[in-house]
Amino acid sequence: MKDTFYITTPIYYVNDKPHIGHAYTTILADVLARFHRNLNRETFFLTGLDEHGQKVQQAAAERGVEAQQHCDEMAPRFMKLWKKLHISNDDFIRTTEDRHKKVVQEILKRVHDAGDIYEDEYEGLYSVSEERFITEKEAESGEFRDIKELKEKNYFFKMSGYRQRLIDHIETNKTFIQPEHRKNEVLGFLRQPLADLCISRPKSRLNWGIELPFDTNYVTYVWFDALINYITASGFGSNETLFQKWWPASYHLIGKDILTTHAVYWPTMLMSAGLELPEAIFAHGWWLMADAKMSKSQGNVVNPMDLIDDYGVDPVRYYLMREMVLGQDANFTMESFIKRYNSDLANDFGNLLSRVSTLMKKNYDGKIPEPGELNAAENEIKNTGQALISNLENKIKGMKINEALEDIMQFIRGVNKYMEEQAPWKLVKEDKESAARVLYTAGEALRIGAVLLSPVIPNRSAILIEALNATDAALEWGGLTPGNQLRDHQPLFPRI
Ligand code: MSP
Numbered sequence: 001m002k003d004t005f006y007i008t009t010p011i012y013y014v015n016d017k018p019h020i021g022h023a024y025t026t027i028l029a030d031v032l033a034r035f036h037r038n039l040n041r042e043t044f045f046l047t048g049l050d051e052h053g054q055k056v057q058q059a060a061a062e063r064g065v066e067a068q069q070h071c072d073e074m075a076p077r078f079m080k081l082w083k084k085l086h087i088s089n090d091d092f093i094r095t096t097e098d099r100h101k102k103v104v105q106e107i108l109k110r111v112h113d114a115g116d117i118y119e120d121e122y123e124g125l126y127s128v129s130e131e132r133f134i135t136e137k138e139a140e141s142g143e144f145r146d147i148k149e150l151k152e153k154n155y156f157f158k159m160s161g162y163r164q165r166l167i168d169h170i171e172t173n174k175t176f177i178q179p180e181h182r183k184n185e186v187l188g189f190l191r192q193p194l195a196d197l198c199i200s201r202p203k204s205r206l207n208w209g210i211e212l213p214f215d216t217n218y219v220t221y222v223w224f225d226a227l228i229n230y231i232t233a234s235g236f237g238s239n240e241t242l243f244q245k246w247w248p249a250s251y252h253l254i255g256k257d258i259l260t261t262h263a264v265y266w267p268t269m270l271m272s273a274g275l276e277l278p279e280a281i282f283a284h285g286w287w288l289m290a291d292a293k294m295s296k297s298q299g300n301v302v303n304p305m306d307l308i309d310d311y312g313v314d315p316v317r318y319y320l321m322r323e324m325v326l327g328q329d330a331n332f333t334m335e336s337f338i339k340r341y342n343s344d345l346a347n348d349f350g351n352l353l354s355r356v357s358t359l360m361k362k363n364y365d366g367k368i369p370e371p372g373e374l375n376a377a378e379n380e381i382k383n384t385g386q387a388l389i390s391n392l393e394n395k396i397k398g399m400k401i402n403e404a405l406e407d408i409m410q411f412i413r414g415v416n417k418y419m420e421e422q423a424p425w426k427l428v429k430e431d432k433e434s435a436a437r438v439l440y441t442a443g444e445a446l447r448i449g450a451v452l453l454s455p456v457i458p459n460r461s462a463i464l465i466e467a468l469n470a471t472d473a474a475l476e477w478g479g480l481t482p483g484n485q486l487r488d489h490q491p492l493f494p495r496i
Contacts, residue, residue, distance in 0.1 A: 002250070002279075003041060003042070004041065004042045004043070004044070004245060004246060004250075005033070005036040005041045005042070005043045005044070005250045006043075006044045006046070006234060006246045006247070006248075006249040006250050006251075007029050007032055007033055007036075007043070007044070007045050007046070007249070007250055007251045007253065008029070008045075008046045008047070008230050008249055008251070008252050008253065009025045009026050009029045009046070009047040009048075009253055010025060010050075010253075010254050010255070010258060011047070011048040011049050011050040011093065011095065011226055011229050012048075012049055012050060012078060013049075013050050013053075013055065013056070014049045014050065014051045014056060014070075014071050014074045014075060014078075014094075015055060015056050015059040015070070015074055017077065018077060018078050018081045020287055020320075020332065021255065021286070021287060022078070023081065023085060023320075024284075024287060024320050024324075025253055025254070025255060025284065026047055026082060026085070026087055026089075027085060027087070027317050027320055027321070028253060028284065028320075028321070028326075028401070029045060029047065029089075029251075029253050030045065030085075030086070030087045030088055030089070030455075031317070031321055031401065031455045031456050032251070032253075032396070032401075032455075033045035033088060033089075033455075034088060034454065034455030034458065035396045035455045036396075038451075038454070038455060039393060043090075044090050044091070044234065044246050045088060045089045045090050045091075046089060046090065046091050046092075046093060046229075046230070046233045046234070047082065047087070047089045047092060047093075048091075048092050048093030048094055048095075048229060048233070049071070049075055049078060049092075049093070049094045049095065050095055050222065050226045050229075051071045051075075051094055051095045051096045052095055052096070052208055052209045052210065052219075052220075052222050052225055052226075053131055053206075053208065053209065053222035054128065054131050054201075054206050054208070054222075055131070056070065056071065056208060057206060057207070057208035060208075067208045068096060071094070071096055075094060079092065084308065084313065085308070085313055085316075085317070086313055086314075086317075086458050086459060091233045093229045093232060093233045095210075095225055095226060095229060099232055099238060100225075100228070100229060100232045101210050102237060102238075103228055103231060103232040103236055103237050103238075104210045104220060104224075104225050104228050104232075105210065105211075105212075105213040106236075106237050107228055107231075107269070107273050108199075108212060108213050108214070108220065108224075109213050109214070110272070110273040110274065111157060111269065111272045111273055112213075112214055114272050114273070114274070115158075116157055116158045116161070116272045117155055117156065117157055117158070117199070117214075118155070118156055118158065119153060119154070119155055119156075120153070120154065120155075120156055121151070121152070121153050121154075122150075122151070122152055122153075122154055122156075122198065123149075123150070123151040123152075124149075124150065125138075125139050125147055125148070125149060125150075126147065126148050126149075126150040127139075127144040127145065127146060127147050128145070128146035128147075128148060129144065129145040129146045130144055131221075131222060132198070132221075132223075133150070133198055134147070152202060152205075153202070154198050154199075154200045154201075154202070154218070155198070155199055155200040155212065155215070155218065156196040156197065156198055156199065157196060157197040157199045157224070157268075157269070157272070158196055158272075159194055159195070159196050159197045159264070159265065159268045160193070160194045160195060160196050162194075162267075162268035162271050162272065163190060163193075163194040165271060166190060166264065166267055166268055166271070167187065167190050169267065169277065170183060170186065170187060170190075170263075171187075175279075175280050176277070176279070176280060176281065177259075177263050177280075177281050177283075178280055178281070178282045178283070178327070178399065179282070179283070179326070179327035179399075181327070182256065182259055182263075182283045182327070185259065186259065186260070186263045186264065189260065189264065190264070194264070197221075197224070197265060198221060199220060199221045199224045200212055200215075200218040200219070200220065200221060201218060201219050201220075201221060202217060202218055203217055203218060203219060204217075206219060207219060209221075209222065209225065210225050223261050223265060224265070224269070227261065227262070227265060227266045227269065228269075230249055230252065230266075230278070231243070231247060231275065234246040234247050234249070235247075236275075247275070247276060248276045248277060248278045248279050249278040249279065250278075250279050250280065251278075251279070251280050251281075251282055252266075252278050252280070252281045252282070253282050253284065254281065254282070254283050254284070255283065255284060255285075255286065256283045256284065256285055256286065257286075258283075259281075259283045262281050262283075263281050266278075282326070282327075282399060283327070284324070284326055284327060285324065285327060285328045285329035285330065286329045286330075287320075287324070287329075287330055287331075287332050288329050288330065288331050288332065289331070289332055289333075307337070311337075311341065311496065312459075312460075313459065314456075314457035314458070314459050314460045315341050315345055315457075315493065317456055317457060318340070318341075318344070318345060318405070318453075318456055318457055319336075319337050319340050319341065321401050321402065321405060321456050322340060322344070322402055322405045322406070323336065323340065323402070324402065325402055326399045326400070326401060326402070327399075338496050341493065341496055342495055342496055344409050345492075345493040346493040346494065346495040346496070347495075348409055348412045348413055348416060349409075349412055349446075349449065349453075349492065349493060350491060350492035350493035350494075351416075352412060352415060352416055352419070352442065352446055353446055353464055353467065353468075353489075353492050354491065354492070355419065355442075356439055356442050356443045356446060357467060357468070357486050357489075359424055359425060359428065359435075359439055360439055360443070360486055361486060363428050363432070363435070364436065364439070366485055366486045367482075367483055367484065367485055367486065368440065368443065368468070368469070368480050368481060368482050368483065368484045368486070369435075369436035369439055369440055369482060370436055370440070370482045370483075371436065371437050371440035371441065371444075371482065372433055372436065372437050373437075374437065374441070375437070377418060377421070377422065378437060378438075378441045381414065381415060381418060381441055381445055382441075382477045384411055384414060385411060385445055385448050385477060386477065388407055388408065388411050388448075388452070389448070389452070389475050391407065392404050392407065392408075392452060395407065405453075405456065408449055408452050408453055411445070411449060412445070412446075412449050415441075415442050415445040415446070415449075418438075418441070418442065419438070419442055422438040424438040424439055424442075440480060440482070443468055443480050444477065444478065444479065444480045446464065446468070447464075447465060447468055447470050447479050447480055448475065448477070448479070450464040450465050451465070451473050451474075451475055451479075452475070454473075460492055460493070463489055463490065463492060464489075464492060466487055466489065467486060467487050467488075467489035467492075468480060468484075468486065469481070469484040469485055469486060469487055470484070471484075
């Protein structure tokens with residue numbers, strides 16, 4: 001494994017309104033990027049927009065504007081949402097940028113020079129909504145709309161020639177496709193003959209795309225164009241040093257619906273162009289509403305903006321990370337959101353801060369008291385905290401984010417139990433020194449909890465650390481400074 005960490009999200013179709021599906025993958029990438037930065041790994045986090053293709057051209061035509069203008073007007077909706085969601089991406093790529101068009105053309109040239117592109121007349125069924133040729137069987141499945149018979153000359157990429165090499169790669173690189181069941185799905189798909197990929201669209205039918213360098217009557221198929229964004233942004237063809245540094249990507253995060261394009265088209269394209277394959281592709285499941293996929297056509301899409309406006313960004317980030325077992329589908333319900341919020345964030349976490357800070361304000365002039373010597377109970381908390389810190393790295397690297405969060409919350413619950421047992425609100429009346437030890441311990445455990453949770457709830461963690469006037473964000477026991485004045489703060493997670 002390289003010591004740098006490069007993580008990507010899919011680039012989203014520019015004309016869709018951003019919804020919870022987009023927000024989820026982007027938050028997940030953000031959380032992983034922040035965890036890795038906290039582990040002192042140099043990190044590059046990329047997201048962006050997929051702006052070519054028929055759907056964009058059509059949407060622009062319906063509004064009576066040029067396609068480029070349409071994209072320029074739609075793109076800020078995503079950028080604004082990411083800002084609002086505290087997304088810490090290092091780059092934002094749009095496929096209509098010049099830097100990207102150049103790279104797509106360069107890759108097309110390479111693949112062409114490698115003898116992997118040929119021209120052929122194709123006659124068959126075409127799904128306008130999916131923007132690709134489909135088989136008879138697919139047409140019968142009823143999953144495709146706007147099906148037309150098309151007879152067209154096009155360019156094809158000899159994907160079939162890479163089938164065995166891809167199978168070998170997947171089998172030798174056990175973590176290339178994750179989770180395991182998705183890897184098996186791809187291997188199953190590859191057991192059947194692999195067709196070649198139509199990579200062009202005649203301008204007579206679609207002109208919103210990147211022109212083929214070897215035939216100006218055609219534009220590039222939108223998926224062939226889009227996948228290349230991952231190397232454009234990491235410096236391919238523009239900055240060789242950067243490209244060496246970041247490529248291959250550590251993770252392409254995707255939803256399960258775009259597995260074939262990422263796990264079959266993309267690697268074979270890279271093989272033909274003579275480039276390394278990404279280290280890992282991770283496909284997560286879907287957010288469902290009452291067991292149905294959220295989608296515009298179902299009309300059951302949760303608008304993340306509404307939730308955020310009502311409850312704040314960090315609780316939404318926490319819920320999405322805590323509720324989904326990575327790789328499986330998860331059900332979104334308002335009920336489970338509120339339950340999670342109240343039990344984990346308000347009762348366990350926020351409440352602990354307000355208890356500790358109230359007692360310190362009342363009895364220690366609002367300062368962090370001296371802890372003195374730790375007893376067995378304090379040492380246990382300290383040791384549990386240290387074990388938690390070292391286990392967390394494995395959980396994150398193993399993509400078990402929900403478990404990592406549960407472990408942190410369990411630690412916090414343990415601290416609450418310790419507070420109940422020690423009852424510093426009583427103890428302070430008889431033995432102020434001992435009560436100081438208890439409050440310092442609980443406060444320090446909270447500080448550690450906040451640092452550990454900061455990738456998921458960056459804003460609220462910062463409020464907590466600020467409230468305890470902790471200048472030290474180190475993940476080692478003893479970061480609270482006795483004598484430091486507590487600062488006033490808003491209730492961290494007011495109960496819903
Ligand atoms: N433009 C392509 C990706 C090109 S990447 C080179 C695309 N865009 S998309 O806008 O349709 O959104 C893609 C991502 O959003 C997918 O990963 C998809 O799985 C995810 N989601 C869309 N709805 C979703 C849910 N309901 N739940 C979770 N993620 C879902 O495909």
